[in-house]
Amino acid sequence: KAGVTQTPRYLIKTRGQQVTLSCSPISGHRSVSWYQQTPGQGLQFLFEYFSETQRNKGNFPGRFSGRQFSNSRSEMNVSTLELGDSALYLCASSLWGETNQPQHFGDGTRLSIL
């Protein structure tokens, strides 16, 4: 079974631009969560989607948004990029309704802001 796929793996942008990251979950997984990983703040939860609806949201500004499609694939968008947005963005998928199951992570998109 294929794992969680994130594209692109690496991205370089400049301040003020916007970016879209993509995540394809494991087949059959309908819940997708996004996390930001930085050396200073560690792993922080961004948002969680199920059935094309945002179910939970972390403490990030409105510049960070996401969506989920009917095939469970998800995208996250960051607008008006700032230097502090440089991070590894991780997507994780899991079965909805199974809170005792782990989330499975992709290898992430490393975003660098110049």
Place this chain on the structure above:
Amino acid sequence: AQSVAQPEDQVNVAEGNPLTVKCTYSVSGNPYLFWYVQYPNRGLQFLLKYITGDNLVKGSYGFEAEFNKSQTSFHLKKPSALVSDSALYFCAVRDPDTGRRALTFGSGTRLQVQP
């Protein structure tokens, strides 16, 4: 609110020796606890989980973890460390009463296994 603490930024151990990576948690209800490992330029890889039942849980690659409710701890252990175990380890908690699937992670512990 739920939280996880990993008190050691780095743990150094010689190959062949036992290793322990510490984790304590705080949740309002009964916790679901997880350990993940991260290798350079990779995502998080699931190692093991505690949901209920036996306090000693076994996972991948010879790792195990001991759940201690009175000390609110969930320490990761391995009887004999390998150089290839060198990586970043994360403890995570989920409070099932919140209905949220997302995990709250500790700050991570870097494990260095010396040959």
